[in-house]
Amino acid sequence: MAERAIPATLRVAVIGTGRMGADHVRRIQSVISGARVSAVVDVDAERAKAVAARVDGCTAYTDPVVALAAADVDAVLVASPGPAHEAALLAAFAHDLPVLCEKPLTPDAASALRVLEAEQALGHRRVQVGFMRRYDAEYVKLKALLETGQLGRPLMLHNRHRNVASPPFFTSSMLISDSVAHEVDATRWLLGHEITAVTVLRPTPSVNAPDALLDPQFVVLETDGGALSDVEIFVNCGFGYQVQAEVVCERGTARVGDGHGLVTHMAGRWGGTIAQDFTERFADAYDREIQAWVDATRRGEVTGPSTWDGYAAAAVCEAGVRALEEGGRAEVALVERPALYG
Amino acid sequence: MAERAIPATLRVAVIGTGRMGADHVRRIQSVISGARVSAVVDVDAERAKAVAARVDGCTAYTDPVVALAAADVDAVLVASPGPAHEAALLAAFAHDLPVLCEKPLTPDAASALRVLEAEQALGHRRVQVGFMRRYDAEYVKLKALLETGQLGRPLMLHNRHRNVASPPFFTSSMLISDSVAHEVDATRWLLGHEITAVTVLRPTPSVNAPDALLDPQFVVLETDGGALSDVEIFVNCGFGYQVQAEVVCERGTARVGDGHGLVTHMAGRWGGTIAQDFTERFADAYDREIQAWVDATRRGEVTGPSTWDGYAAAAVCEAGVRALEEGGRAEVALVERPALYG
Amino acid sequence: MAERAIPATLRVAVIGTGRMGADHVRRIQSVISGARVSAVVDVDAERAKAVAARVDGCTAYTDPVVALAAADVDAVLVASPGPAHEAALLAAFAHDLPVLCEKPLTPDAASALRVLEAEQALGHRRVQVGFMRRYDAEYVKLKALLETGQLGRPLMLHNRHRNVASPPFFTSSMLISDSVAHEVDATRWLLGHEITAVTVLRPTPSVNAPDALLDPQFVVLETDGGALSDVEIFVNCGFGYQVQAEVVCERGTARVGDGHGLVTHMAGRWGGTIAQDFTERFADAYDREIQAWVDATRRGEVTGPSTWDGYAAAAVCEAGVRALEEGGRAEVALVERPALYG
Amino acid sequence: MAERAIPATLRVAVIGTGRMGADHVRRIQSVISGARVSAVVDVDAERAKAVAARVDGCTAYTDPVVALAAADVDAVLVASPGPAHEAALLAAFAHDLPVLCEKPLTPDAASALRVLEAEQALGHRRVQVGFMRRYDAEYVKLKALLETGQLGRPLMLHNRHRNVASPPFFTSSMLISDSVAHEVDATRWLLGHEITAVTVLRPTPSVNAPDALLDPQFVVLETDGGALSDVEIFVNCGFGYQVQAEVVCERGTARVGDGHGLVTHMAGRWGGTIAQDFTERFADAYDREIQAWVDATRRGEVTGPSTWDGYAAAAVCEAGVRALEEGGRAEVALVERPALYG
Structure with missing residues (x-):
């Protein structure tokens, strides 16, 4: 970043002012340190203006x-929505600007590959992809524990990913490409392996799944390190939002996501409440993610999930959707990993 | 027990055929090994006959x-009810018969002392007192852990004892003499200390306590080993039956009684059910207690809580009731421990 | 059982006096009610005599x-060992004797089918198969919860089955036929479905698995009710014996097997101990199983897992071993269910 | 605050640059939003300069x-240290500046009362006292739950407060004035009651307590709402830092502080790690506390624990130290609550 001096307060353009974008504007302005929002962009001009009006400058x-x-x-x-990411990323590259790009990097492997090549052409990394589980305190502890080697080599990873209900536009393949995408990244990151094949199993759908939605699904990921990662994805579970992971290693297991903060005893039952959506479960993770990006950017560095991670996730999800639609097991084909992401 | 040969199957007389007595008849006949009920006794002749009619011989x-x-x-x-215990015990001593006596040994320290002296006159132990927490699997593990010395010396014991609702005849002093009596024994047994003083604190009663019942109470027991044992007794807690103990030692703590067997996630909540009464919580402990008594008796031995334990509990509860009624702290006076209970 | 009067105390012949058989002799003589051991049988005459010498009559x-x-x-x-079961069962049928047969019913589906046909020829059920998870207090609660319908229809069942270390004679296919056999029965029983196909996935074996043992394995069972049941089987996990099940239903989930009785805080860690083998984890389940069999037999009834359950488990495990050896998914073929097991 | 316009970025003077002050400088500069450090003050000029050198402007x-x-x-x-607080607060009042004052407000009730009177003379609130448990996510949920009324009226509060080891300068009375001070505030805040009397019980000290330190202690607080709040304070527990609270209400209980995020199974044990000090346990609470103060100040408001709360805590702790030193129960005398803190 020799070309641009970064001022004490990072001036950020936020592209997309829907639920996610507006929340990031609030986060940058009112929660984290060292940045402010200097521009907002939305195809909906009124929405962009309304958000901008609440922010000085x-x-x-x-x-x-x-x-x-x-x-x-x-x-x-x-x-912004996934299909708009490629254009936004290329525009950022044109000005050599650092980018935090919400997941997915792009909606498919081919477009992700074009972004990968464009960043390589720049000659340096500019993109952090928004896989925010890497910033959740419990996942961070789990990763750190695995890195100590105390538990030995990981053999299996069991994941649960449950939503109260799916939005109306949700399709069966989005359970893979939108939801399991997180576990795809978490698997790659926690295990340090690439995923080589995907199998998708389809139990009889829940009575609470909207018409024709194959929900739940059970996904098995195989890795080049010989590990298995299974994912229960259930987007109309009705009772809460849960993201849990249990890694099984040669000498022990470790589990995160039980979420047992406040325990009550009442009316013949003990227990606690379950978060109802990701903004509750992962609020702190989003804060840490954006703060980490701002801090790294101000130091002139790029850290966190890379364009390669975004590309690999897109390729795995693409294979997953194929496995869902055709039945059985789909292999994942990745290009060779460029030196830039070594 | 040189005088009597014990047959392969122990023939037991059960005195008292109320809820507790009838349940012990069922237990001896249908659950445990090595004993049968040959006699039942009740001042209510019809009740005794009805129970006897269901048992061969x-x-x-x-x-x-x-x-x-x-x-x-x-x-x-x-x-039978506590006031009838002294006569029953003396009748058993007259025939030199081994006895399992439900708690309390007797309702007050003076009568307990008479039983203690009568057993000493026999020259050998005949009585096991029914403090069945000593047979609960978790309490047994807690005692075993303390005995390893891993945690160091016990400094404090925190007890919770909660019932859904108290029976109509329950009085404020029965919270001490009937309920806390269990924690008095558990404290003495777990810590291996005698209790030297009792303080009873009285928060404003719950709106769900019957008229004039001082419920909950908070009891602090001091021991001759310099430890404290506090007891929350709350007999109209409304939500379930809970018996929990946490011992705080020089190098760590240990807790039992959480009762977290089956965990559900449903309707925005995680957790499980709470037992509703002691027959559910302590069913296995009763089975183990009676089996242990039968086994020891068939071997010609007397094990488990002794007449001394019954007397000490009576004396502590008596001081507790005094502390409750007079406010403040009441000291416990015990006779010197006879050699028979060394 | 019109032919034979059952005496007050059931006289049991125990065939096989190895670890399991000897433990059942102890259980019948010293723990449960209503039965005694009148005969023991072992090809090793010395071992049979040694066990018989400790039991009156x-x-x-x-x-x-x-x-x-x-x-x-x-x-x-x-x-006795599985290969000896068929002969023992047929001998029992010859005298029309009630049998509790330890799992497996027989080692393969063909021999199980012969037993099934022989029992049908008798015209009434005589066999209870020793799938003792059905008698574990937590599994019993889980089954009861599912039957209330509160959670809705079961969609998925996640099972964990871990042993500290495998015995020297253990082979890769025994992870299916000996260990997963329990989850096969638990799946059938909890869900009330038959299993229609088995897939076995093989991560890179743990460094602690003996030479050539494929351990762990990950097994996916499909059912005729459209549910999936996955099983992590890991027989050299090193840290303890764990059997856990989580059922995912349309309106919630339920989990058993956490085993969190005694909780300690010490040296920077909170938690508890893990059982080291099945005799510790399932001691109470075995007691309840044998007591239930004795009680039913004395009433002239046959309850519990049937010969059909034993046959179905054998057929599923056979398909599982095929899936393990050939890779991929193996379908399960069952004969039509006879009316006797309706 | 008509007199002063607050700029977009709040310019904060931090008085005291020891462990706590330096950490707050880092927090204001690098974590939270809307403030920067414009001045640091320390009697140790070198230390103040070193901290200032790391901060622009x-x-x-x-x-x-x-x-x-x-x-x-x-x-x-x-x-700064407690004895320097009064002077710093009066200096702030001289310029009518908003203050966040770390606990204790001042070291004794008499000086706290002088500060209370000085703030009243200003005619408006300027002080937020640093009782940061009110900003811990679990305590916040507990408070919110109590306010729903679901559990009914609070009857008892059981608190545990454990440190790995005490610093060399710690005295027996500091267990009350420095440590239990937090539970004094938490009790007042959670229950909405004033504390009327304190009893301190002293078990035989742990072998790991430094010479002459009375550790642990067991403190019972009585409130004007008829509730009891007991506190186990144990500052040399050896195994970790734990802050737990369980409130017992008329219809149920609620507990916070178990801290069960990452669960491992290894070497015969299940469980997790225990935080080793308050910076680990309460890092997020400090972030929220300072952010809340900055946000309120920028809005021209004063929220959070007040000077009255600081005074009341000082008066209760003073009674607690008296109870410790003299034995028995010490009553708490408070001046009448001024209208400013109504």
Whole structure:
């Protein structure tokens, strides 16, 4: 980043002002340290203006290309819908701007590969992909524990991913590409392996799944380290939002996500409440993720999940959707890992 | 027990055929090994006959003295109301019969002392007192852990004792003499200390306590080993039956009684059910207690809580009731421990 | 059982006096109610004599056929090695004796089918198969919860089955036929479904697995009710014996097997100990199983897992071993369910 | 605060640059939003300079009076030793500056009362006292649950407060005034009651307590709402830092502080690690506390624990030390609550 001096307070353009983007604007302005929002971009001009009006010194745009050319933009946070990511990323690359790109990097492996190649052409990393489980305190402890080697080599990873209910637009393949995408990244990150094949099993759908939605699904990921990672994905479980992981190693197991903070005893039952959505379960993880990105960017560094991670996740999810649709086991094909992501 | 040969199957007279006595008849006949019920005794002749009619070879009596003189009685289980215990125990001593006496040994220290002296006059132990926590699997593990010395010396014991609701006849002093009596024994047994003083604190009663019942109470027991044992007794807690103990030692703590067997996730909550009464919570402990008594008796031995333990509990509870009624701290006076209970 | 009057105390012949058989002899003599051991049978005559010598009125035999012809045998407990079960069962059928047969019913589906046909020829059920998870207090609660319908229809069942270390003679296919056999029965019983296909996945074996042993394995069972049941079987996990099950239903989940009785805090860690083998974890389940069999037999009834359950488990395990050896998914073929097991 | 306009970024003077003060400087600069450190003050000039050198636009001072007179100070964070608090607070009042004052407000009730009177003379609240448990996520949930009324009226509160080891300068009375001070505030806040009497019980000290330190202690607080709050304070427990609270209400109980995030199974044991000090256990609570103070201050408001709360805690702790030293029960005398803190 020799070309641009980063000021004490990082000026961020946020692309996309839907639920996620608006929440990131609030986070940057009111929670974390060292950054402010100088531009917001949305194809919906009214929505962009409404968000900008609540922030001192923030300009509203409808076109990312125009926004990123502005003098008061040091970095970009992409929170628009997945299909718009590629264009936003390429615009950021044109100005050599650091980017935090919400997951997915792009909706499919081919477009992810184009982004990968564009970043390589820049000659240095610019992108952090928004796989925020890597910033959840419990997942961080689990990763640290695995790295100590106390438990020995990981053999299996059991994941649970449950939502209260799916939004109306959700399709059977989105259980893989939108939801299991997180476990794809968590598996790669926790185990340090690439995923080589995906099998998707389909129990009889729940009576609470909307018409024709194959929910739940049970996904088995195989890795090049010889490990298995299974994922229960159940997006209409009805009772709460749960993300749990249990890693089984040669000398022991470790589990996160039980979420047992406040325990009550009442009316013949003991227990506690279950978070109802990801903003409750992962609020702190999002804060840490954005703070880590701001801090690294101000130091002139790029850390966290890379474009390669985004590409690999896209390729695995693509194989997963194929396995879902065709039945059985689908192999994952990745290009060779470029030296930039070594 | 040189005087009597014990047959392969111990023939037991059960005195008292109320809820507790009838349950022990069922236990001896249908659950445990090595014993059968040959006599039942109740002042209510119809009740005694009804119970006897369900058991092969069982005679109904109304007078314990007559029952214990029968040829087919090898041992006695006393489950009549507390005020009837002294007479039953002395009748058993007259025939030198082994006795399992439900708690309390007797309702007050003076009568307990008379039983203690009568057993000493026999020259050998005959009584096991029914403090069944000593037979609960978790309490047994806790005691075993303390005895390893891993945790160091015990400094404090925190006890919780909660009932859904108290029976109509329950009085404020019965929270001490009937309920806390269990924690008095558990404290003495787990710590291996005698209790030297009792303080009873009285928060404003729960709106769910019947008129004039001081419920909950908070009891602090001091021991001759310099430890403290506090007891929350709450007999109208409304939500379940809970008996929990946490011992705090010089190098760590240990806790029993959480009761977390089956865990559910449903309707925004995780957790499980709470037992609703002691027959559910301590069913296995009762089975083990009676089996242990039968086994020891068939070997010609007396094990388990002794008459001394029954007397000490009576004396501590008596001081507790005094502390409750007069406020403040009441000291416990015990006679010197006879050599028989060394 | 019109032909034979059952005496007050059931006289049991125990076939096989190895670890399991000897433990059942102890259980019948010293723990449960209503039965005694009148005969023991072992091809090792010295071992049979040694066990018989410790029991009043017990005769030692080497041949089950001779033993079961004795006048003082009312019922049979088969605890010999699996390959000897068929002959023992047929001998029991010859005298129309009730049998508790340790799992497996027989080692393969063909022999199990012969037993099934022989029992049908008798015209009434005589066999209870020793799937003792059905008698574990937590599994019983889980089954009862599922039957209330509160959680809705079961969609998935996640099972964990871990042993500290495998015995020297253990082979890769025994992880299925000997260990997963329990989860096969638990799946059938909890869900009330038959299993239609088995897939076995093989992660890279643990460094602690003996040479050539494929350990752990990950097994996915499909059922005719459209549910999935996955099993982690790991027989050299090193840290303890764990059997856990989590059922995922349309409206919630339920989990058993955490085993969190005594909780300690010490040296920077909280937690508890893990059972080291099945005799510790399932001691109470075995007691309840044998007591239930004795009680039912004395009432002239046959309850518990049937010959059909034993046959179905054998057929599923056979398919599982095929899936393990050939890779991929193996379908399960069952004969039509006879009316006797309706 | 009509007199002063608060700029977009709050300029904070931090008084005291020891462990706590330095950590707050880091927090304001690098974690939270909307504030920066413009001045640091320490009697140790070198230490103040070293801290100031790491912060852009920060001046080092040795005298709080001089520092608070500077034009670029909008608010004050007092993190100096307790005996220096009164002077710092009065200096802040002289400039009508908002203050976050670390606990204790002052070391005794008499000086706390002087501060209370000085703030009343200002005519409006300026002080937030640093009782940070009110910002811990679990305590916040517990408070919210109590306020729903679901559990009914609180009857008892059981608190555990354990440290690995006490610092060399710790005295027996500091277990009350420094440690139990937190539970004094938590009791007042959670129950909404004032504390009326304190009893301190002293078990035989742990072998790991330094010479003459009375550790552990068991403290019973009585409230004007008729509730009891007991506190186990054990500052040399050896195994970890634990802060737990269980409130017992008329219809149920609720507990926080178990801290069961990451669960491992290894070497015959299940469980997890225990935090080793308060910076680990309460890191997020400190972040939320300072952010809440900055946010309220920028809005021109004063929220959080008040000077009255600081005074009441000082008075209760003073009674507690008296109870410790004299034995028995000490009553708490509070002045009438001024209307300003209504």
